[in-house]
Amino acid sequence: MSSDGKPSRRTRFSAVLILTVFAAGVAAVARGQLITEFPIPTASSGPEGIAVGPDGNLWFTERDVNKIGRITPAGVITEFTILSSNTGPFGIAAGPDGNLWFTETNVGQIGRITTAGVITEFATLTVGSGPAEIVAGPDANLWFTEIAANKIGRITTAGVVTEFPIATGGSSPEGIAAGPDGNLWFTESGAGKIGRITTAGVITEFTTPTAFSAPAGIAAGPDGNLWFTESGANKIGRSTTAGVITEFPIPTAGSDPGGIAAASDGNLWFTETIANKIGQVTPAGVIAEFPIPTASTSPVFIAARPDGTLWFTEFNGNAIGRIRVEASYFTVTPCRVADTRNPAGPYGGPALAANADRTFVIGGQCGIPSNAAAVSFNYTVTQPTALGDLRTVPVGSGLPLVSTLNWRAGQTRANNAVVPLGASGDVLVHVDQASGSVHLIIDVNGYFQ
Numbered sequence: 478m479s480s481d482g483k484p485s486r487r488t489r490f491s492a493v494l495i496l497t498v499f500a501a502g503v504a505a506v507a508r509g510q511l512i513t514e515f516p517i518p519t520a521s522s523g524p525e526g527i528a529v530g531p532d533g534n535l536w537f538t539e540r541d542v543n544k545i546g547r548i549t550p551a552g553v554i555t556e557f558t559i560l561s562s563n564t565g566p567f568g569i570a571a572g573p574d575g576n577l578w579f580t581e582t583n584v585g586q587i588g589r590i591t592t593a594g595v596i597t598e599f600a601t602l603t604v605g606s607g608p609a610e611i612v613a614g615p616d617a618n619l620w621f622t623e624i625a626a627n628k629i630g631r632i633t634t635a636g637v638v639t640e641f642p643i644a645t646g647g648s649s650p651e652g653i654a655a656g657p658d659g660n661l662w663f664t665e666s667g668a669g670k671i672g673r674i675t676t677a678g679v680i681t682e683f684t685t686p687t688a689f690s691a692p693a694g695i696a697a698g699p700d701g702n703l704w705f706t707e708s709g710a711n712k713i714g715r716s717t718t719a720g721v722i723t724e725f726p727i728p729t730a731g732s733d734p735g736g737i738a739a740a741s742d743g744n745l746w747f748t749e750t751i752a753n754k755i756g757q758v759t760p761a762g763v764i765a766e767f768p769i770p771t772a773s774t775s776p777v778f779i780a781a782r783p784d785g786t787l788w789f790t791e792f793n794g795n796a797i798g799r800i801r802v803e804a805s806y807f808t809v810t811p812c813r814v815a816d817t818r819n820p821a822g823p824y825g826g827p828a829l830a831a832n833a834d835r836t837f838v839i840g841g842q843c844g845i846p847s848n849a850a851a852v853s854f855n856y857t858v859t860q861p862t863a864l865g866d867l868r869t870v871p872v873g874s875g876l877p878l879v880s881t882l883n884w885r886a887g888q889t890r891a892n893n894a895v896v897p898l899g900a901s902g903d904v905l906v907h908v909d910q911a912s913g914s915v916h917l918i919i920d921v922n923g924y925f926q
Contacts, residue, residue, distance in 0.1 A: 511801040511851050511925055512755070513897050514771055514794065515552040516875045519544065524790035524797065526569040526610065527736075527780045528577065532592040535780060535788045536577045537797060538566035545569070545579060545590050548797050550782070551900045552874050557594040561586065564598075568610035568778075573617045574634040580608035580621055587611070587621065587632050599636040603628065606640075610694075612653050612661070616676040620661045622650035629653070629663060629674050641678040645670065648682075652695040652705065652737075658718040662703045664692035671695070671705060671716050683720035687712065690724075694737040694778070696745060700760040704745045706734035713737075713747065713758050725762040729754065732766075736778035738787065742802050746787050748776035755779070755789065755800055769798060801850055801925065808923040811855075812843030815919040818859075829917050831865070831910035836872055837919060840902020845924050847902050853923040854904075856882050857891040862913030869906050872899030876907055884915070895925070 517524060523541030530536045530547070537546045543564055544556045559566060565583030572578045572589070579588045581598065585606045589597045601608060607625030614620045614631070621630045627648055628640045643650060649667030656662045656673070663672045669690045670682045685692060691709030698704045703716045711732055712724040727734060732752035740746050747756045753774055754766045769776060774794030781787045789798045815837050819825035824842075829835055840847040858867060866880035874897075882892045896904050908915060 511895070511897065512767070512770060513552070513799045513871075514769075514774070514791065514796045515548060515554060515799070516796050517546060517554060517556075519556060520795060522546070522795055523792055524795070525567050525777055525792065526579065527778045527788055527790050527797070528569045528571055529780050529782050530571055530577055530592060531575050534592075535782070535797065536569055536590070537790055538569050538579055540565050540567060545577070545588075545596070546797075547594075548788070550784070550786070552799070552871070554797070555594070557590060557596065559588060559598075560596055561598055564588070567608070568621065570611045570613055570619065572619055572634060573613055578611055578619045578632070580611050582607050582609060582624075587619070587630075587638070589636075597636070599632060599638065601626075601630055602638055602640050606630070609651050610653050612655055614655055614661055614676060615659050620653055620674075622653050622663055624649050624651055629661070629672075629680070631678075639678070641674060641680060643672065643680060643682070645682060648672075651693055654695045654697055654703065656703055656718060657697055657701050662695055662716075664695050664705055666691045666693055666708070669709075671703070671714070671720070671722065673720070681720070683716065683722060685710070685714060685722055686724055690714070693735055694747065696737045696739050698739055698745055698760060699743050704737055704739075704758070706737050706747050708733055708735065713745070713756075713762070713764065715762065723762070725758060725764060727756060727764055727766070729766060732756070735776070736789070738779045738781045740781040740787055740802050741783055741785050746779055746781070746800075746802065748779050748789055750775050750777060750792075755787070757802070767800065771796075774798070806853075806923055806925050809844040809921060811920055811922045813918065813920050814839060814842050815917065817916045817918070828860070828914040829906065829908045830914050831863070831908055831912050834905055834907045836903050836905050838901060838903045839921065840898055843921050845902075845921060846926065849898055849902065849924040849926050851895055851897040851925040852904075852921055853893070853895050855891060855893050855920040855922065857889065857918040857920070858882055858884050859889040859916045859918070861886055861888060861910065861915035863911050865908060865910030865915060867906055867908060867917070869894060869896050869904055871897040872901065872903040872905045874899070880909070
């Protein structure tokens, strides 16, 4: 626990924000991962917990600005301010009542927010309890860890709180998950243990094989076991419901694994806060890692939607990230979608004007299906009247700080890029140029779905 009452494993960094994309796989049909990042409107918000809501959106906490955020699958973000001041919202989970429930670490409260954004708050029994993570239990209640009080809390959907002390002093319980055995399982970051609590409040503890392992996030796996991250040991742990623990080292040293979630591909996915990566571990313990395109984003928590996407918070990047874990790449015969040198039209002239945007609908053109997630492009600019650059994003997303293509006056230049499509299968191109115009040619050669 830090001096400001927040879990000390999370470290503050200066804010850096760049939106970009990353793709793996260039064969005719190849498995790939595609990462997209969506900036949060409020600067330095400190996003932490994230959960899938009953409305199909992702809901997340903004610890440093006292807000709860909502992001649609298309990346549109809305923010709601919490009633109490400086609450330090941290964990969040969907409740059995159709609402989202979250912890307020700084003030020892549990919050409830409807999908319309109406917030209610309930105090825990212990002053300064430091509630951390929260999950819906099998008993239709919410269960949460109290990192400062060394207790496990339970709150009914009516707001009635009960607390259960952990036998080991200074255990600093953090992550919590509903297990396949009808119990709740939690991590004890200060004691290097995994705890199990029945819905009646009976607690059993199991010590991890590695000393000072500092277990953090925990999730139920598709194999009937509990999977957890070990921030101190740089490992992923697996525990049976009988408490037999196995550990698997993460390839990148000092990665600081944090949140973990089971995904629709049958694997567990986790964040690597310091390594700036998203990791995947199979039920057999085989680990793969995928770098986040933007440097030093500090991914913290992660949640899975049933559509094959995982969403994660970027504490340093002040953004929400999305990774498509089941995206397949398909090639198409190279095809020209747009050429602004042609007569005026949706895919023709006029030339792009300086400091202006233009939208092109790509889905349904050149063999690209309307439901494609992203497209592999070749962009060419020609006849620019001044020095400039081109930025490209899916329609509905904010402009990135990185450019797709740069040029000098009179140059013809080309570059490849993989760009997600907007909700209508479209991309937005923006020209940064002091004045004048530039012609753009857009060719496609493949897509992700």
